[in-house]
Amino acid sequence: MTAPEADLDGWSAAPFTGGGYTHDVYRKGTGPGVVLIPEIPGIHPGVLALGNHLVDNGFTVAMPSLFGEPGKPATAGYTAAIIARACVAREFAAFATNRPRPVSLFLRALARDLNASTPGKGVGVIGQCFTGGFALAAAVDDSVLAPVLSQPSVPIPLGLARRRDTGLSEPEMATIVDRCTNDGLCAMGLRFSEDMMSPRERFTALKERLGDAFEVIEIDSRRGNEYGFGKAAHSVLTDEVREVDGQPAYEARKRVVEFLTRSLT
Numbered sequence: 001m002t003a004p005e006a007d008l009d010g011w012s013a014a015p016f017t018g019g020g021y022t023h024d025v026y027r028k029g030t031g032p033g034v035v036l037i038p039e040i041p042g043i044h045p046g047v048l049a050l051g052n053h054l055v056d057n058g059f060t061v062a063m064p065s066l067f068g069e070p071g072k073p074a075t076a077g078y079t080a081a082i083i084a085r086a087c088v089a090r091e092f093a094a095f096a097t098n099r100p101r102p103v104s105l106f107l108r109a110l111a112r113d114l115n116a117s118t119p120g121k122g123v124g125v126i127g128q129c130f131t132g133g134f135a136l137a138a139a140v141d142d143s144v145l146a147p148v149l150s151q152p153s154v155p156i157p158l159g160l161a162r163r164r165d166t167g168l169s170e171p172e173m174a175t176i177v178d179r180c181t182n183d184g185l186c187a188m189g190l191r192f193s194e195d196m197m198s199p200r201e202r203f204t205a206l207k208e209r210l211g212d213a214f215e216v217i218e219i220d221s222r223r224g225n226e227y228g229f230g231k232a233a234h235s236v237l238t239d240e241v242r243e244v245d246g247q248p249a250y251e252a253r254k255r256v257v258e259f260l261t262r263s264l265t
Contacts, residue, residue, distance in 0.1 A: 018109025026063040029055035032120025032264035039128035041082035042068020046238030057257050060118045100169040104137035115143040120264035133167025140175045146263035149189045150236050151198035163199040180213035187214050192221040192233040219248040
């Protein structure tokens with residue numbers, strides 16, 4: 001399957017400053033707000049396709065350009081270069097355990113700003129891969145009602161402690177647990193069963209803390225699986241989606257839209 005065409009038509013871009021950081025934010029659509037955090041290497045064609053899909057389903061989407069060149073295809077060399085830069089950036093603290101990540105302050109500010117200009121009860125936040133856990137960290141702010149963690153891979157899962165780490169500091173996690181217990185906050189997590197970059201232990205740790213408030217979708221990518229997913233299948237909502245009813249990544253994307261609609265309207 002060829003990659004979708006990069007389509008920036010209709011997206012407006014403007015710098016946004018929050019938490020001491022400034023990034024361009026691409027915005028499009030009407031309706032309740034969703035912060036769509038791109039996966040590495042950035043706002044590549046697959047991320048744009050997801051953003052346009054959300055717009056088509058009635059959401060206002062704000063995509064912060066945290067790294068990379070918006071619209072540029074995700075080649076192996078380009079992706080490797082962006083990973084190398086992101087992993088050493090203090091903003092993301094890619095290897096740290098039980099630590100807040102400074103980018104979360106920016107994302108919370110962006111969520112509040114989007115909430116103030118859109119008609120929903122609050123906003124959703126979707127994080128993917130390197131940014132997967134940032135969606136839950138953003139939900140420390142009351143404006144976020146629907147965090148979606150798609151294949152969260154930070155902290156980089158080297159060793160058991162990092163595989164089990166939720167990507168949040170303990171005070172942040174305590175706030176999320178309190179919101180789930182007392183405010184009805186719910187979150188979603190998505191991953192492929194054999195994905196080593198987004199380890200099962202991380203979802204187990206999140207489930208232990210959040211209980212039924214954390215909905216998990218795990219797609220079978222074991223050898224010989226029915227839908228032919230490779231062992232390296234990773235990007236649930238972008239690269240692995242085939243728009244065929246019953247295809248698990250396609251059905252997972254449908255469920256995300258249902259979750260956002262229910263939570264925000």
